[in-house]
Amino acid sequence: MTASNPVFGVSQFRSEREADWKRLEALLDLVEKKSPRRLTNDDLVELPRLYRSTLSALSIARDTSLDGSMIAYLESLSTRAYFILYGCRDSFWRQIGDFFAQGWPAAVRGLFAETLLIAALFLGSALAGYLLVLSDPAWFGAIVPSELASGRDMNASIETLRESIYGKPERGGLEVFATMLFTHNSQISIMAFALGFAFGIPTVLLIASNGILIGAFYAAFVPKGLGVGFTGWLMIHGSTELFAIVLAGAAGLHIGRAVAFPGPRSRLAAAGEAGRRGALVMIGVVIMLLAAGLLEGFARQLITADAARFAIAASMFALWVGYFALAGRRRNG
Known part of the structure; x- marks a missing residue:
């Protein structure tokens, strides 16, 4: 009896995770274009989780040599999130x-x-x-x-x-x-x-x-x-x-x-x-x-x-x- 392996494709990978990526991108846009104060308490809790999820997806995409444009997008998204979460947020003064x-x-x-x-x-x-x-x-x-x-x-x-x-x-x-x-x-x-x-x-x-x-x-x-x-x-x-x-x-x-x-x-x-x-x-x-x-x-x-x-x-x-x-x-x- 031969077991069939599921086909691991770009479309399936994207469909399972794209909602989190879009949500993270929306939160980052809100912080960068307006103010961190616009984030709600739920947003503040959700942001680190979405960041970790995106890093995990980026790691899988690299290891499995998925679509290059997707990898570039995830790298950009991860970098933006990193600076929002861990970068210097002190004011100039x-x-x-x-x-x-x-x-x-x-x-x-x-x-x-x-x-x-x-x-x-x-x-x-x-x-x-x-x-x-x-x-x-x-x-x-x-x-x-x-x-x-x-x-x-x-x-x-x-x-x-x-x-x-x-x-x-x-x-x-x-x-x-x-x-x-x-x-x-x-x-x-x-x-x-x-x-x-x-x-x-x-x-x-x-x-x-x-x-x-x-x-x-x-x-x-x-x-x-x-x-x-x-x-x-x-x-x-x-x-x-x-x-x-x-x-x-x-x-x-x-x-x-x-x-x-x-x-x-x-x-x-x-x-x-x-x-x-x-x-x-x-x-x-x-x-x-x-x-x-x-x-x-x-x-x-x-x-x-x-x-x-x-x-x-x-x-x-x-x-x-x-x-x-x-x-x-x-x-x-």
């Missing part, structure tokens, strides 16, 4: 809030060692630049471009240097000045980060060169008794701007270290993980540079009292350190 409340400070804390190293490199380079120019003033011209110096060099008089620190700016130029400085400092930070893939070597050189440049300026101001005034003039925005540049360098060095010493992971995987953390830091760095640009273009030009400048600088530095150290930490119990 919720994601922004999570970035500031947890993502950014946590990423910065993950770069603690690199941040200390870059900060030490910057300070050491500034000291080296200062001592180098003091020993031979001719080095100032080799370190500082003439357009950046703008007359504030080793040959400038005390009156000229004092005017550059405390003088009133020309009317109408502050907005342009702030934009220019923001663009310049953003370029430095982005380069320090982007060049990190080359084992961090270009990042280190870039940070060191900027430290040397700051030190050279100090060599022009300190011997004329304007060291305190120059520090206040610089740090009213520098406590934010230099902090941002150090973080950008730390992010670049973090990638470079991952590429050079990937550990048990592949270099690509290590660089990818470091890059994701560094990218979070860099988003925040741009925000810090924007704040520094406003301080540099406005507050530094309009506030000329040393005490007020130092108060703003100390407050901003304490704000950033406190934020990065404490924000987003999970408290137990």
Whole structure:
């Protein structure tokens, strides 16, 4: 006696399951085109079941090599359902809030060692630049471009240097000045980060060169008794701007270290993980540079009292350190 096997055909397969597919498609259209709030309680219960049923049908269709257009349809339907059920449904503002409340400070804390190293490199380079120019003033011209110096060099008089620190700016130029400085400092930070893939070597050189440049300026101001005034003039925005540049360098060095010493992971995987953390830091760095640009273009030009400048600088530095150290930490119990 011979048993006859049922014929497994596309038409029968579709007819047995098509009602569920159409129902799932209708629910997905409702969510995507209108709002998840339009779903009823029964719809919310039914949606996961329909998704699992569609996945099961897709698996059978693939294994039995059924109609290609049907497989493509089920794949599309399953993908849409997956993102509806498991994708990120947070609002844009919720994601922004999570970035500031947890993502950014946590990423910065993950770069603690690199941040200390870059900060030490910057300070050491500034000291080296200062001592180098003091020993031979001719080095100032080799370190500082003439357009950046703008007359504030080793040959400038005390009156000229004092005017550059405390003088009133020309009317109408502050907005342009702030934009220019923001663009310049953003370029430095982005380069320090982007060049990190080359084992961090270009990042280190870039940070060191900027430290040397700051030190050279100090060599022009300190011997004329304007060291305190120059520090206040610089740090009213520098406590934010230099902090941002150090973080950008730390992010670049973090990638470079991952590429050079990937550990048990592949270099690509290590660089990818470091890059994701560094990218979070860099988003925040741009925000810090924007704040520094406003301080540099406005507050530094309009506030000329040393005490007020130092108060703003100390407050901003304490704000950033406190934020990065404490924000987003999970408290137990």
